[in-house]
Amino acid sequence: MTEPSPTLAPPEHASGAGFTRTLINKPEVGPLVLLVVMLVVFTAINPAFISITNIGNALTFTVELGLIALAMTLLMTAGEFDLSVGSVFGFAPVVMWTLFNEAALPLSVAFLVAILVALLIGLINGLFVTRMRIPSFLVTLGMLLVVRGTALWLTDGFPQRTWKADDQWLSGVLVGEFHVGSLRLYMSLIWFILLAVMFHYILTRTRFGNWIQATGGNPIAARNRGVPTGRVKTILFMLSAAMAAFAGIISSIRVSAANPNSGTGYELEVIAMVVIGGTALAGGRGTIIGTVLGVLILRLMRNGIVLIGVPGLAYNIFIGAIILGMMALHAALERRHNAGD
Secondary structure, three states: OOOOOOOOOOHHHHHHHHHHHHHHHOOOHHHHHHHHHHHHHHHHHOHHHHOHHHHHHHHHHHHHHHHHHHHHHHHHHOOOOOOOHHHHHHHHHHHHHHHHHOOOOOHHHHHHHHHHHHHHHHHHHHHHHHHOOOOHHHHHHHHHHHHHHHHHHHHOOOOEOOOOOOOHHHHHHHHOEEEEOOEEEEHHHHHHHHHHHHHHHHHHHOHHHHHHHHHHHOHHHHHHOOOOHHHHHHHHHHHHHHHHHHHHHHHHHHHOOEOOOOOOOHHHHHHHHHHHOOOOOOOOOOOHHHHHHHHHHHHHHHHHHHHOOOOHHHHHHHHHHHHHHHHHHHHHHHHHHHHHO
8 A cells, every 4th residue: 555645735835934934044034125115115206216316325324324233233143232332433533533633643543542442442341241240231321421421521512623634545445435437435335345244254154153143042051062152242342332433433534523422323223223134132143134234224214205205303203113013023923933833
């Protein structure tokens, strides 16, 4: 007697389960679909949205927050986040230009000092979180106030002048303008692309990337297997602060001003970019590709709603709705995936 053939799942069930599994394993799919839909809708309403001029302008502002979001992705994958990045974004250029203007240091030296100060801020954050066991929310909230207050105290609340820099090569390397056809771009975009590729490789192809995911996914098990979870988190806090400083310095060169209030509110927008991109807020799962998509979604949405005539003050309504929608989508998919198991 021949054995009965195995029972096959209905095609629609199989395809649905496969699609769900794809979304769970590839959290970038949801943000990609959202980005495509957004581009189609904005372009249909106002074709100027995809004009060369608008694309160039949108990319100029996108990469500065995007640089911070790349480092925040790694930190959130490890189960922590940093609320002080917005204040460091404003503080680092103040340090650099104050040293250049008042102490007469070469701009390149002042740049290195500003990055070192940012690394010190990140180190302090990391040590407070890992050695003193204080939640990163409280530590970085306190650091936000300390750093922002220091920037205001150093400058009396006034922007620092930047237009007499002698190290023009540094400005060119960081924010030099170039053209691709009629599209105007800046070197900051190249830095963003290079760092995105590097961080993606680190997170997905290296031992340190495995340590990051293990630290955020199950820190007790990770420590039992020899992962230096405290050191991993401290390094990521330092990286987060350094990237915020780097982005702030780029912004100050581009706009020719170092404002101590720059970056106010950026920390929440950066976290939104990372979460929308598919990185788990609780840690253990992160995606640099998804973060790049999240950065594009939020910054192009800000640009698009203005072009189609929506009041700019309504931007936060759209962002809040997207965050809630993406969180609901990821939660529903994970529940369906776990039920299927």
